[in-house]
Amino acid sequence: MIPEFGQLSLIIALLLATCLSVVPMAGSFNGRLVWMLSARSLSVGMFVFVALAFAILAYAFYTDDFSVAYVARQSNLVLPVQYKLSAVWGGHEGSLLLWVFILASWTLAVSVFSRRLPIDVLARVLSVMGMIAVGFLLFTIATSNPFERILPNIPSDGSDLNPLLQDPGLIIHPPMLYMGYVGFSVVFAFAIAALLSGRMDAAWARWSRPWTNAAWCFLSLGIALGSWWAYYELGWGGWWFWDPVENASLLPWLVGTALIHSLAMTEKRGVYKNWTLLLAIFSFSLSLLGTFLVRSGVITSVHAFASDPTRGVFILAFLGIVVGGSLTLFAVRAQVVKSISGFDFLSREAFLLANTILFFIAALFVLLGTVYPIISDALNLGKISVGEPWFNFFFVKLMAVVAALLGIGIMLNWKKTDYGKIRPWQTVPIIGALWLGSFIPGVIEGDYSIAAAISITLGSWVIFASLADLKRKIRHAPRFTAGLSKLSPSYYGMLIAHIGFAFSLMGASLNTIYSDQRDVRIAIGDSVFAAGYEYELLDVTRVKGANYFADVGEIIVRKHGKEVSRLRPEKRRYFSGGNVMTEADIDAGFTRDIYVALGEQLDNTDWAIRIHFKPVVRWIWLGAILMALGGGIAMADKRYRARQSVREQVTDADDSLEDAQGEGQPATAMTDGVASQ
Structure with missing residues (x-):
């Protein structure tokens, strides 16, 4: 019972x-x-x-x-x-x-x-x-x-x-991902409440921002965990495949990233209110769309749940009610939340708007590439596959522009900026980024890569510009530690998240450019060479696990004759159902991973082995962790706990002081830091 x-x-x-x-x-x-x-x-x-x-x-x-x-x-x-x-x-x-x-x-x-x-x-x-x-x-x-x-x-x-799910990743990844997915329902509810009441002011943005940050942090970690899980579990060494279900989680993240920045502008300057409401609606709507894609049976994916048409129709109807109803309400009530504040082209508002639009456009391209094959098939236009070239062509370029604007925008003031006053602070970051970008690809083995030079330059530019802005904000402090202590958690969160974005950008680019993969046939006792390392297969033994038998290979990895690691990849056969799974073994490092997967036995002594050399792949997940950490730190800002009337006065004072600094009037580094995003 x-x-x-x-x-x-x-x-x-x-x-x-x-x-x-x-x-x-x-x-x-x-x-x-x-x-x-x-x-x-x-x-x-x-x-x-x-x-x-x-x-x-x-x-x-x-x-x-x-x-x-x-x-x-x-x-x-x-x-x-x-x-x-x-x-x-x-x-x-x-x-x-x-x-x-x-x-x-x-x-x-x-x-x-x-x-x-x-x-x-x-x-x-x-x-x-x-x-x-x-x-x-x-x-x-x-x-x-x-x-x-x-x-x-x-x-x-x-x-x-499913053997793919018999892994610690199943314990952590889905709950974390769902916390992000469903978390956007909170800011969606705030948006609908604002439309119903006609009230959308700085207080509304302050109420919404912590919940948006929380959902975005969970979703960032959930996506990173899924990428890491696929990397070590599926056996092919990839960390992103532009799979429709992967895209379903990326879409609300992209729009949620735009929403976080748009909320900052709505809170601080009272601008882009309608844009913020639309992003709040779209972020949760895309979460629902992901649910439809995963559970409707319209896509084929290793991540998708088997489903029947009844479930797909129900979700599609619910999605239509939520999206259609909320957009109809927005069309009717949008006029009551108009923005009235103005700003110059060279201002934080302008650059934040540009980046939110870029993130939204990136989401549109990912959405189009994900659903177009479904729509084409449904309209009997033929089966069309949209793969990695489509997504990379648009997405990579858009994120490059985001990084370029980010390094400039981080130092700009609200309303208007005298660029002559911040130009000296950007000179060193620009020179340092250009030097690293041109130098590092030249010392890496192989042909010089222009793409690698660009990615290193952009990533370094974001990091150096962020650190330069930190130095600029504490330059008037009597002591270094005193200056750091006066800056707001919101500012530190922004700084850490931007540095995390730079690490993920460089990690994804450099790993894609410099990865080396070999599928080799090797006999027990023999060695092969790949990407500067020697791999010797010592033996393959049969072991019994909790609910499977496994062939376990023992492989010694050497560099210049010196042992680097011993890897033990497995080929498992599960008792129930007879499913076969590859369990790769990885020698992980900050600058590279050595990744080995055991294939099938080809005869009595020979085995198929897949070898990967994966440079800086860990930077991708390090960046995601830093982004989530930054979002979490920003939530600790005291203005999310202060009383509304008092905080509004403080916010106005901070804005005035920062604007004064942009005009060359006296303003301390302390107020400059507190007034930052």
């Missing part, structure tokens, strides 16, 4: 979500305080019952309750306990329940940590999130019931969890 309690919990959660979507919203329009206050208790109730359903499903996996169809499909008796629990979200039904659970968690977090919001604003925000919950709970109960039973013929054992 326990699984039935899980189903009942979902039904109760649906009823509470329906009340949450109706009662507080109605109270916000007719002024009934009790109705608006009910939003908090309804949010708690919805969370409790969704969490109970999630816990019941996890318990069914833990106890091997194969009377539950979903458990029987995703688990078996010999599956290790940690993968039994992570198998809860290893398939469609459970991952959808995880989505609903995270949505309920975000709703609860907003109700708990937004007590300074006016009650009518909070009521509208939570009500919109309740409407989203209604859609997903209906989807779960009607088409994707994770508690469906197999009765009366209960199997004695289940099937096998």
Whole structure:
């Protein structure tokens, strides 16, 4: 009977979500305080019952309750306990329940940590999130019931969890990614609440920014974890394939990045309000589009969930309601949130706007390349494949322009800037970046690469310009440490995130340019040479794992005759289902990875082995971690906790001082730092 309690919990959660979507919203329009206050208790109730359903499903996996169809499909008796629990979200039904659970968690977090919001604003925000919950709970109960039973013929054992998912990556990656996906529902709800009330001022932007940063940080880490997981688990050594499901996570990240910068402008200068609202709507809409792509069956991907047409139609209808309804509301109410502030071309507003537009255009190109084959097939125009050349042609160039503008824009003031005053601070970064960009490709083995020179120049330019701006802001401080202590967390977050962007840019570019891959045939006891290293296959032995047998190779890697590492790649064959998986082994380093995957046995002594030399591949994930860290640090800024009226006065004072500095009037480095983005 326990699984039935899980189903009942979902039904109760649906009823509470329906009340949450109706009662507080109605109270916000007719002024009934009790109705608006009910939003908090309804949010708690919805969370409790969704969490109970999630816990019941996890318990069914833990106890091997194969009377539950979903458990029987995703688990078996010999599956290790940690993968039994992570198998809860290893398939469609459970991952959808995880989505609903995270949505309920975000709703609860907003109700708990937004007590300074006016009650009518909070009521509208939570009500919109309740409407989203209604859609997903209906989807779960009607088409994707994770508690469906197999009765009366209960199997004695289940099937096998996909071997690709029997990895620590499954434990961490999906929850982190979903935290980002679903987190954009919060800023979407804030945007809808602003349109309904007609109130979108600096206070609204301050309320929205921490939630946007939090969702963006989770999504950044989730994408990085997925890239890292694919890199070491799939055996082909790639960290990004422009797969439709990969693109589905990248799209809201790109628009979310633009949204973070647009929110900064709306808060500080009261500009681009409509643009900010549109980005908030699009960020969550693209999260829903990703859900449709993954679960509708319209794409073929190693990441996609098998699905039926009923589910695809439901998600498509829900997507249409959310996107169509929100854009209609925007069209009707956009005039009430007009921006009135002005600025010069050479100002922070102008450069931030340019970068937000570039990120949005990048998202449009990725979206077009992802959905065009689907649309073409649906209209009987033929099957068209859009691959890596399309995405790289546009995306790489757009990100290069972003990096070039970023190094300039970081030193600009709000409203207007006297470039003559900041030009000396940009001279050294420009010279240093050009020198590194021209020098480093010349000392790397092989032909001189212009593309590598450009990527190093741009990445170095961002880093050097960021550090130069830090030095500029503390130049008047009596002590170095005193200057650092006076700068705001928001500024440090911006600095770290931009440096992270530079590392990811250089890591992706240089790894693509200088990677070396070899598929070799090698006999036990023999050696091969690749990318300056010697690889000797000592032996291949058979070992038994928890639920698999594995052939384990032992390979010594040498450079100039000296042993560098010993790698033990595996070829696993799982007991249940007989699935075969390649488990690569990697000698990781800051400047390079040596990556070896064991292939098939070709005869009694020869084996197929794939060898990769991957330069600076870790910089890609280091950059993502730094970007997420920067976003998290920015959330610690005190203005997100200060009272509205006081903070508005401080913000205005900061802006005035920074603008004065742009005009050459006295202004301390301390106020310059606090007034930064």
